[in-house]
Amino acid sequence: MIRTPLRPLARILDARRRGENPDAIERENLRLRNEQRRDRARARAEGRLLVLALVFFGAFALVGARMGIEAASEPREPRVAASAGAAISAGRADIVDRRGRVLATNLVTHSLYAQPPLMIDPPRAARELAAIFPDLSEETLLRQFTTPGRKFMWLKRRMSPEQIQQVHEIGDPGLLFGPREMRLYPNGRLAAHVLGGASFGREDVRAAEVIGVAGVERAFDAELRDPAAAATPLRLSLDLTVQSAAREVLEGGVRMLNAKGGTAIIMDARTGEIVTLVSLPDFDPNARPLPLAEGDAADSPLFNRAVQGVYELGSVFKAFAVAQALDEGLIDLETPIDTRQPLTWGRFRITDYRHRGNSQPLWEVFVHSSNVGTARIAQQIGAERQREFLEKLGLLAPVPVELSEAPSGRPLVPPNWSELSTMTISYGHGLSSSPLHLAAAYAPLVNGGTRVTPTLVHRPRAEPGPRVISPETSAAMRKLMRGVVTEGTASFAEVAGYAVGGKTGTADKPRAQGRGYEEGKVIATFAGAFPMDDPKYVVVVTLDEPVETSGAEPRRTAGWTAVPVAAEIIRRTAPLLGLRPQIARPAPDAITPVRSSARN
Amino acid sequence: MRGFVYVITALAVIGLAFWAYRETHLTQQSVAEMRSLHREISSLREALDVQRAEWAYLNRPARLRDLVHLNYDELGLMPFSSEQFGEIDQVAYPPPPPVALRRPIEVIGQLHAGEDDG
Numbered sequence: 001m002i003r004t005p006l007r008p009l010a011r012i013l014d015a016r017r018r019g020e021n022p023d024a025i026e027r028e029n030l031r032l033r034n035e036q037r038r039d040r041a042r043a044r045a046e047g048r049l050l051v052l053a054l055v056f057f058g059a060f061a062l063v064g065a066r067m068g069i070e071a072a073s074e075p076r077e078p079r080v081a082a083s084a085g086a087a088i089s090a091g092r093a094d095i096v097d098r099r100g101r102v103l104a105t106n107l108v109t110h111s112l113y114a115q116p117p118l119m120i121d122p123p124r125a126a127r128e129l130a131a132i133f134p135d136l137s138e139e140t141l142l143r144q145f146t147t148p149g150r151k152f153m154w155l156k157r158r159m160s161p162e163q164i165q166q167v168h169e170i171g172d173p174g175l176l177f178g179p180r181e182m183r184l185y186p187n188g189r190l191a192a193h194v195l196g197g198a199s200f201g202r203e204d205v206r207a208a209e210v211i212g213v214a215g216v217e218r219a220f221d222a223e224l225r226d227p228a229a230a231a232t233p234l235r236l237s238l239d240l241t242v243q244s245a246a247r248e249v250l251e252g253g254v255r256m257l258n259a260k261g262g263t264a265i266i267m268d269a270r271t272g273e274i275v276t277l278v279s280l281p282d283f284d285p286n287a288r289p290l291p292l293a294e295g296d297a298a299d300s301p302l303f304n305r306a307v308q309g310v311y312e313l314g315s316v317f318k319a320f321a322v323a324q325a326l327d328e329g330l331i332d333l334e335t336p337i338d339t340r341q342p343l344t345w346g347r348f349r350i351t352d353y354r355h356r357g358n359s360q361p362l363w364e365v366f367v368h369s370s371n372v373g374t375a376r377i378a379q380q381i382g383a384e385r386q387r388e389f390l391e392k393l394g395l396l397a398p399v400p401v402e403l404s405e406a407p408s409g410r411p412l413v414p415p416n417w418s419e420l421s422t423m424t425i426s427y428g429h430g431l432s433s434s435p436l437h438l439a440a441a442y443a444p445l446v447n448g449g450t451r452v453t454p455t456l457v458h459r460p461r462a463e464p465g466p467r468v469i470s471p472e473t474s475a476a477m478r479k480l481m482r483g484v485v486t487e488g489t490a491s492f493a494e495v496a497g498y499a500v501g502g503k504t505g506t507a508d509k510p511r512a513q514g515r516g517y518e519e520g521k522v523i524a525t526f527a528g529a530f531p532m533d534d535p536k537y538v539v540v541v542t543l544d545e546p547v548e549t550s551g552a553e554p555r556r557t558a559g560w561t562a563v564p565v566a567a568e569i570i571r572r573t574a575p576l577l578g579l580r581p582q583i584a585r586p587a588p589d590a591i592t593p594v595r596s597s598a599r600n
Numbered sequence: 601m602r603g604f605v606y607v608i609t610a611l612a613v614i615g616l617a618f619w620a621y622r623e624t625h626l627t628q629q630s631v632a633e634m635r636s637l638h639r640e641i642s643s644l645r646e647a648l649d650v651q652r653a654e655w656a657y658l659n660r661p662a663r664l665r666d667l668v669h670l671n672y673d674e675l676g677l678m679p680f681s682s683e684q685f686g687e688i689d690q691v692a693y694p695p696p697p698p699v700a701l702r703r704p705i706e707v708i709g710q711l712h713a714g715e716d717d718g
Binding site for chain 2: 101102105106107108184186187188189190240241244245248495496497498571572574575576580581
């Protein structure tokens with residue numbers, strides 16, 4: 001920059017010549033110079049302010065933009081940290097049996113939805129879809145696709161991979177897929193009533209909730225959905241092979257005996273683990289049928305007879321009266337009981353199926369199932385004590401088993417527990433309970449006298465429950481139940497190698513409407529345990545309206561219907577349960593002569 | 601001197617910028633790789649679940665029972681029953697080793713000796 005001198009010589013000389021003050025020139029120049037300096041300083045300060053303003057603007061704009069982006073974007077899992085994501089992403093935990101075999105698992109499949117505005121050729125899409133899915137009609141689809149204002153519609157909840165491929169091949173951009181987790185029950189009907197079923201809860205295009213609708217799926221819904229526990233399967237006490245064998249036998253029995261239905265329960269006599277729970281008719285939990293809109297719920301295959309079906313179970317209840325009388329020391333096995341026929345109480349008459357004399361020892365009363373004899377014993381016990389005892393056995397409240405249906409299996413108790421009720425309840429009429437109640441109540445009679453709580457969860461170690469009867473009474477009951485099989489009404493229950501014991505019950509079915517009982521319609525029950533010297537498992541088999549028609553006239557008693565089925569179930573399942581048969585083998589040849597000489 | 605410092609600083613900034621760029625790039629590459637591995641793992645896991653479900657489906661007792669019935673001639677499988685349990689002393693001792701044939705006379709002698717015992 002060229003500095004202008006303050007006193008330029010040319011102008012000074014010029015001014016002197018004209019007689020002006022040369023200092024004025026200097027001042028003038030100084031003023032100009034100061035103005036220039038001021039202007040420069042201002043321009044620089046303004047420039048700095050501008051830069052500063054730009055920096056601040058940029059910084060605030062960045063913060064603002066970032067906030068806007070954060071607010072508007074989809075939340076997303078941090079990818080780097082979620083390396084253990086696989087365990088979390090798996091939706092619902094599996095259900096396995098006691099040996100880890102899969103009972104319920106998940107499959108990833110796809111659902112199909114349509115966005116009509118994106119469709120290129122709705123008539124063609126409708127035609128092709130109707131060809132792939134027989135349950136969709138072309139006209140309805142086309143009408144839905146062409147309804148103005150319709151932006152979105154579900155077409156299929158679940159599809160097979162083949163169907164997905166076929167829909168892909170239609171190639172319409174308006175047909176879209178959403179991933180779905182589907183609950184799969186690979187064993188089909190096998191444990192339908194235990195597992196229940198699952199369906200979709202809240203649905204979205206990208207995912208859907210799977211919720212349990214019945215059975216353990218519903219009872220354990222929260223645990224199964226817990227993302228932290230998704231990797232550990234729920235282990236049930238069921239045994240798949242035993243369940244399968246029991247179901248096969250029971251199904252054969254129900255068909256052969258023309259029964260409406262049946263149940264089979266095998267329960268661990270000490271831990272209360274339910275190894276098998278079959279209720280027929282059953283259903284496929286993969287395609288759970290809809291509940292009946294009208295009629296009796298008990299006719300639906302969804303009805304779990306073993307838990308929800310409360311019936312008067314008949315003579316199997318005699319075991320409770322006898323056990324209580326023995327435990328309280330009122331009688332012993334040889335006490336003679338008055339069995340004169342009929343026993344009249346007011347307008348009510350109690351008779352036996354077959355009259356066997358006017359006085360029988362307790363042993364025969366139980367083994368030949370005398371109603372009159374049991375009613376006499378119940379009279380000695382009295383209403384209040386009988387009620388307490390049955391309550392201790394858990395027969396007056398719903399079974400606390402882990403099924404969502406369990407609370408609906410509430411026993412039907414007489415509103416007024418009179419002496420007549422006491423007498424009829426002693427032989428199993430007047431109090432309705434479910435087969436599972438019976439299994440839970442029979443366990444203490446045979447296991448040494450401690451109460452068990454039925455459970456469907458694998459629980460190999462269980463503390464013995466509170467004592468219900470003394471070990472001696474339990475031993476006496478085992479002897480009595482074994483007697484029923486060796487010389488009484490359940491003679492068909494003899495299974496080689498497994499000393500089966502139990503009690504039969506044949507109860508007339510009450511009329512659906514009105515009072516009294518149906519003619520020729522019975523509930524046949526066998527409740528027992530094996531092996532009787534140290535019972536491991538309690539068995540209950542119930543058949544609804546069975547008829548055995550091999551003889552001259554139809555036979556309906558449990559000894560001809562439920563007992564053979566129960567025996568076959570025990571014969572098939574006991575080896576599978578790992579029980580070693582106790583079979584008296586013929587001794588080796590070398591010892592035989594010694595024995596025979598010793599006997600002579 | 602001052603110019604030298606400027607040049608060094610500028611070079612350092614360029615160098616650091618290049619390093620930072622490279623590191624970012626490498627990180628992004630690793631993240632992308634990890635993402636694809638994750639995707640592969642989850643798809644494999646899914647496939648494993650499908651296999652497990654299929655295994656359970658193919659091993660369902662109803663199907664095995666049908667197969668046993670269909671192949672009864674070949675396999676002869678029966679339901680497990682109590683007769684199939686045995687005691688250890690029911691198991692036979694192994695049969696005596698076969699007689700070594702060296703000379704016919706010796707064999708006849710051995711056979712006769714055996715008959716005498718019986």
